[in-house]
Amino acid sequence: MQSFAQLAAQFNQFFEREHFPTSPASLYDPNRYFLQLGGKRIRPVLCLMGNELFSSIHSTTWEAATAIELFHNFTLIHDDIMDKAPLRRGLQTVHEKYGNNTALLAGDVMMIKAYAYLSKVPEASLSSILSLFNKTAIEVCEGQQLDMDFEQQAQVSFGAYLQMIEKKTSVLLAASLMIGAILGGAGERNQQLLYSFGLKLGLAFQVQDDYLDAFGDPSKFGKQVGGDVLADKKTFLLIHALDTADADAKERLLYWQGRQDTHKVAEVLSIYKSCHVDEWALQLKQQFLEQALADLDQIAVVSSRKIPLQSLADYLIQRQV
């Protein structure tokens, strides 16, 4: 039984290998460039942890974890094109450095390579893992499309936002755990419980992310506080504020949408506070976290095996709040 940090160190070592041939360099240099930008590698480590919850890590779980990380990087390369994002992790995005066409194709080949790694799992599990991966990949695309659609809408319902976040973020975390569980020999009920744990954990994480953007400690939070507010991003906070604010507060919230002004962040945060959005968000996060831990609790393995996942949940969700 190993902690997230221990498995992350091992995964990083495994992942350092050369994933792409040298030629054509015009196609594969962009992929190499993007992968060396790094990342927290949460999803592949979840896959390893999902396996280790049930049994010692199968040799091909490393390959499946690699597939998941490559798939995640494919989504980032294409999302950056769609968002016209100039930077990722402080460095140039692929399309910014190599042009849109090459970034598009580099993303495509990254995704296919993900399938190539996934194909290395044992034949007995291939069909079920592939089905889960396909379903998840389609949902991730749907989530990205919904996210783009929401940018064009004045108001988005809580339910619709939740569904978007679930697809864009949570399902891949959940599937990472479940693929690990399948490779670890888990029974179907245990697989489903672990999937559900990942889904709820992802939602809790997103609520926290939205919360920290508005109310985080600037000295601890990596990003600019109020960034979502400035960008008029739909977040759990904005959606709940619009849902619950009185007519006057709602009018002021809508007034600030699309406006840029030095007072904007302070004004919007003060409306959030007047609607108690901050307390509500902490409660919502806690609720998702408890649901996640309840699912984990029900999984039929000795409780000591669950400690790394419980610690990870605590670490991810409690951080800096």
Place this chain on the structure above:
Amino acid sequence: MQSFAQLAAQFNQFFEREHFPTSPASLYDPNRYFLQLGGKRIRPVLCLMGNELFSSIHSTTWEAATAIELFHNFTLIHDDIMDKAPLRRGLQTVHEKYGNNTALLAGDVMMIKAYAYLSKVPEASLSSILSLFNKTAIEVCEGQQLDMDFEQQAQVSFGAYLQMIEKKTSVLLAASLMIGAILGGAGERNQQLLYSFGLKLGLAFQVQDDYLDAFGDPSKFGKQVGGDVLADKKTFLLIHALDTADADAKERLLYWQGRQDTHKVAEVLSIYKSCHVDEWALQLKQQFLEQALADLDQIAVVSSRKIPLQSLADYLIQRQV
């Protein structure tokens, strides 16, 4: 044993089904739009023919054929973005109609859906079919990248162009046949021979395509004669002409690159003729066709089963020359 036309009619019926859910319509309407633009469905029918060369068509070969056609359509959607093509089959391309972001994502989801169909083949064949499909898909991306790279180069060698065409066009034809062969229970040597048949047939087809663009009968050839010349496209003809022309003819050829003038097509074609590029191209096509048919000939099944593929090769390659 059925002809290409018979199998195409059946495949079109099978393929008419709804491949995508209705929601989010912003993502799936573009996919539906693109598929109803039609196409000759050569690749999926090759898959069916590859199966029928060895045994009656397996129920899941229809799914594999669908996967191949969806994959091909994914490449068209993304290629159209990269080429900034306004039209496909006389109608708006996906990015032209729905915007670049949606076209990018619609292509992504089309590719994932291809994998979803492919996953339906029997478990015993899944691993080998998936490996072949992944290898092929990566090569198709590499071919597209090489094609884009060549646009920036003044001169391209015959070998490099051949490799590009093989990857961009031939390998998917070859893999379509081979996937069908695997599902039809072919042995490994027969699979490889059929793959090689497809590869050579694809090359013969491309030589013919390049030839017809320059020397085809305008009344029979669907496209504008000289289109490749006007667009300065690297073709078998241009590459061979640059390789074999004397200093004066080569200088004139290079002079016309990048120039637009009403005399351009006539001038370039006259240089081609002076270098006997037309006769050379017909010989090259014949050579690839004979190599293809020699591979088919060696496949260990009764010769009557080979008739539909022989007829198809004759039909594809002899047309309108």
